[in-house]
Amino acid sequence: MNPNVLRPTSKRAVWLAIALAVVACARDDVKQTPSWRADLKTRTAVADSGMVVTAAPLATRVGVEVLRRGGNAADAAVAVAFALEVVYPTAGNVGGGGFIVARMHDSSAALDFREVAPLKSTRDMYLDSAGNVTDKSLVGALAAGVPGSVAGLWEFHRKYGSKPWRELVAPAIALADTGFITDSAFVEDLHYDSAKLARFPASVAYFIPGGHLVPIGVRWRAPELAATLTRIAEQGRDGFYTGETARLIVAEMKRSGGIISLEDLARYQAVWREPVEYAYRGHRVVAMPPVSSGGLTDALIANIAGGFDLRAMGWHSPRAIHVIAEAERMAFYRRNKTLGDPAFTSIPFASFLSADTAAALRATIGTAASPDPGDETGMNKGKHTTHFSIVDGQGNAVAMTTTLNEGHGSDLTVTGAGFLLNDEMDDFTTKPGAVNAMGLRQWEANAIAPGKRMLSSMVPTIVLDSAGAPLLVTGASGGAHIITGVFQVMSNVLDFQMPLADAMAAPRFHAQDYPDSILVEHGGLSDETRRALEAMGHHLDILAPGEDLAMVQSILRVNGRWQGVSEPRGNGLALGYPAAVR
Numbered sequence: 001m002n003p004n005v006l007r008p009t010s011k012r013a014v015w016l017a018i019a020l021a022v023v024a025c026a027r028d029d030v031k032q033t034p035s036w037r038a039d040l041k042t043r044t045a046v047a048d049s050g051m052v053v054t055a056a057p058l059a060t061r062v063g064v065e066v067l068r069r070g071g072n073a074a075d076a077a078v079a080v081a082f083a084l085e086v087v088y089p090t091a092g093n094v095g096g097g098g099f100i101v102a103r104m105h106d107s108s109a110a111l112d113f114r115e116v117a118p119l120k121s122t123r124d125m126y127l128d129s130a131g132n133v134t135d136k137s138l139v140g141a142l143a144a145g146v147p148g149s150v151a152g153l154w155e156f157h158r159k160y161g162s163k164p165w166r167e168l169v170a171p172a173i174a175l176a177d178t179g180f181i182t183d184s185a186f187v188e189d190l191h192y193d194s195a196k197l198a199r200f201p202a203s204v205a206y207f208i209p210g211g212h213l214v215p216i217g218v219r220w221r222a223p224e225l226a227a228t229l230t231r232i233a234e235q236g237r238d239g240f241y242t243g244e245t246a247r248l249i250v251a252e253m254k255r256s257g258g259i260i261s262l263e264d265l266a267r268y269q270a271v272w273r274e275p276v277e278y279a280y281r282g283h284r285v286v287a288m289p290p291v292s293s294g295g296l297t298d299a300l301i302a303n304i305a306g307g308f309d310l311r312a313m314g315w316h317s318p319r320a321i322h323v324i325a326e327a328e329r330m331a332f333y334r335r336n337k338t339l340g341d342p343a344f345t346s347i348p349f350a351s352f353l354s355a356d357t358a359a360a361l362r363a364t365i366g367t368a369a370s371p372d373p374g375d376e377t378g379m380n381k382g383k384h385t386t387h388f389s390i391v392d393g394q395g396n397a398v399a400m401t402t403t404l405n406e407g408h409g410s411d412l413t414v415t416g417a418g419f420l421l422n423d424e425m426d427d428f429t430t431k432p433g434a435v436n437a438m439g440l441r442q443w444e445a446n447a448i449a450p451g452k453r454m455l456s457s458m459v460p461t462i463v464l465d466s467a468g469a470p471l472l473v474t475g476a477s478g479g480a481h482i483i484t485g486v487f488q489v490m491s492n493v494l495d496f497q498m499p500l501a502d503a504m505a506a507p508r509f510h511a512q513d514y515p516d517s518i519l520v521e522h523g524g525l526s527d528e529t530r531r532a533l534e535a536m537g538h539h540l541d542i543l544a545p546g547e548d549l550a551m552v553q554s555i556l557r558v559n560g561r562w563q564g565v566s567e568p569r570g571n572g573l574a575l576g577y578p579a580a581v582r
Contacts, residue, residue: 042501042568047576049393051562052076053553055091055386055477057573058180059083060566062171063390064575066163073396074104074160075168078153080388081402082172082229086222087180089207089420090189090407091386091477094228094240096422097148098385098402099288101275101460103470104160105396108277108286108462113152113270114453115145115424120259121450126430133430139196141258143410143423145454149402150232150240152270169233176229176418179221185571187216189384193408200256202413203420225418241265248417256412267451278353280306281494283471284464288401290342293335294459296352297483300331302490303358304365310495316507316525318532324491325511325518325538326365328484333513340445341453369516369537384408385458385477389555391562397470397555399460401477427454457482463490471557476567478550481519484510485550493556500556504565508549517541521549 045051050073052063063080071079077100085094097115102108126137136142157165190197190213197203206222207214214220231239239245246265253260276287276295280302287295304327313320331352338348351357364370385403403422404410410423429446446455457480463472474489476482485508492503507524511517517539525533530540543549551567555574564574 042505042565043574044499044501045564045574045576047562047564047578048560049562049577050076050391051555051564051574051576052080052388052390053555053564053566053572053574054080054084054388055551055553055567055570055572056084056088057571058087058175059388060573060575062175063388064577065171066168067392068577069163071163071168071392072104072160072394073390073392073398074102074156075163076390076392077388077398077400078157078161078165079168079171080390081149081153081400082169082232083175084386084388084402085229085419086172086175086225087186088386090193090404091384091402092404092409092420093149093386093402094232094419095144095147095149095409095414096402096404096424097145098152098400099292099456099458099460100152100156101286101288101399101462101475102156102160103286103397103462103464106468108275109159110273110275110286110288111152111156111270112273112288112291112453113148113155114291114456115148115422116264116268117425117428117448117450117452117454118146118259118264119261119450121425121448121452123448125448126425137426137428137430138406138410138423139199140410140412141253141256141260141421143425144258144260144412144421145424146260146264146268147240147422148268148270151237151268154237155270155272165236166233169229173226173229173233176222176226179219182214182216182218182220183571184216186220187214189407190214193406193411196411197408200412202252202415203408203411206413206418222418224416228417228419241268245417248414249421251416252412252414252421255415276353278302280463280490282466283494284468285461285490286464287459287461290339290347290455291453292456292458293339294457294483294486295461296339296347296349297331297335297457298459298461298487300334300352300358300361301327301483301487303353303355304330304362305491307359307362310491315492315496316529318529318536321509321518321525321529321533322367322369322536322538323365324488325509326370327361328487328511329370329513330361332480332483332511336513338445340447340455344449344452345445367536385479385482387458387460387475387477387551387553389473389475389553389564391470391473391555391557395469397462397473399462399473399475401458401460401475401482403456403458403477424454427456428452459483459486461486461490463494465557469557472554474552474554476550476552478548480512481508481510481549484508485552489552489554500554500558500563500565501568504552504554505568510549519543519549522547
């Protein structure tokens with residue numbers, strides 16, 4: 001028996017009591033999504049010892065309880081991730097994958113547990129007989145890559161965890177078994193994806209029982225998911241990648257037309273990588289390397305924009321927005337053309353990290369928008385990834401981003417196992433030059449191949465102070481908008497010295513190499529700024545009221561204390577201990 005796995009003990013009863021207490025008080029923390037506002041009512045949590053910031057209040061409370069009981073940031077991260085699988089199924093994670101950037105014991109680390117293409121994958125598997133892209137990369141069993149989350153969490157705990165594995169999975173088991181009261185956020189996510197979920201019997205059984213969507217204010221239970229989590233708790237990694245859970249996944253593949261095999265599951269491995277590190281405004285930034293594109297893309301944006309005095313230009317001035325948008329477009333062009341799985345393609349680190357390259361690109365930024373790249377495809381505004389940030393009393397920090405890709409992933413629930421599978425295969429280049437669900441046109445470096453990891457925009461990020469201690473811990477959900485959202489929050493803090501609440505609530509914009517537009521939150525620009533940008537040649541694509549770009553979760557150290565802010569456009573919770581909110 002693996003020494004990291006505990007046999008069942010009375011601790012399950014303890015964690016059941018904790019989970020019930022969390023559920024009982026959860027409804028007090030539900031926040032209504034604001035309509036829009038350059039002036040969001042943002043809540044800042046303040047604490048001396050530790051902080052947890054997630055997109056789901058129940059998961060936040062689980063993480064804080066782990067810290068209170070002596071767990072470190074890695075322990076809390078494992079518990080939070082499994083809790084999110086239960087209480088935030090739109091982004092789940094057991095059936096998906098993700099990335100961790102951590103600062104543990106004064107050392108930086110990056111862990112890649114991104115999904116991989118099944119061994120039976122082929123380069124053109126999502127094209128019809130006429131060579132057109134189908135929707136099979138988005139919905140159903142064929143859309144799923146081999147999940148990586150359980151392997152990633154197991155590996156992260158093996159290296160950095162201090163509490164027993166089973167103890168950390170137990171809160172999620174209790175939440176799935178006992179259930180929790182649904183809130184508006186849970187139900188709104190179901191409404192958004194209900195038509196696709198209705199195509200799959202196991203998804204209907206969980207989310208549309210009796211032909212009706214789960215309503216607000218009822219106790220929602222997931223007994224099959226509880227059983228899956230129990231196998232993971234008792235058997236560790238093997239409780240997912242071999243045995244009963246693996247057989248249930250493969251049976252679903254055969255029943256629904258997928259191609260993940262027992263061999264695919266048994267072969268899966270999380271990979272430790274060297275973090276991307278770069279300087280910005282006198283700070284060292286630690287971020288995720290490929291197969292995440294986020295670290296390198298943000299590094300190039302920062303290296304280009306860092307040569308301008310943005311503060312002197314003025315926050316959200318036409319000139320500052322122009323400079324940042326042009327830097328974003330240049331960085332996305334190189335992202336889409338060159339990045340992919342480093343096991344399959346050579347990664348041009350120098351072109352993203354070189355000061356000379358950044359200077360040459362910066363010199364091309366004039367007073368007018370760069371030329372139209374000639375593509376009319378709109379940017380996708382949907383997303384359902386999730387990010388959380390955690391710090392502990394020893395100064396350790398974890399930034400973790402996980403995803404199923406689109407909301408509820410492939411919309412296919414594994415029959416008998418109770419979890420949704422991802423639709424991450426769409427993040428590959430299904431056809432060179434074609435646009436994926438995240439609005440990105442990608443090329444050969446990210447083409448489908450068996451065993452290959454698909455390119456991602458996730459960018460868990462930690463900014464260090466001059467002594468190498470965590471200063472800002474951040475990351476986001478939001479597809480391609482993750483990259484620009486994280487940079488803009490970082491810039492708001494480091495360039496403009498904004499309080500974290502203001503940096504998070506500030507209106508955001510997004511530009512990528514195409515289409516030829518800047519995507520802007522509704523109400524995010526004054527009429528004067530909008531006219532000035534249009535005079536420069538920029539086309540502005542204004543989001544509808546209530547639509548948002550990236551959803552960011554951040555922690556900032558201020559005068560020796562931790563401040564936490566959950567995305568004010570969302571329904572999450574920042575909570576520390578001893579807890580204080582202002």
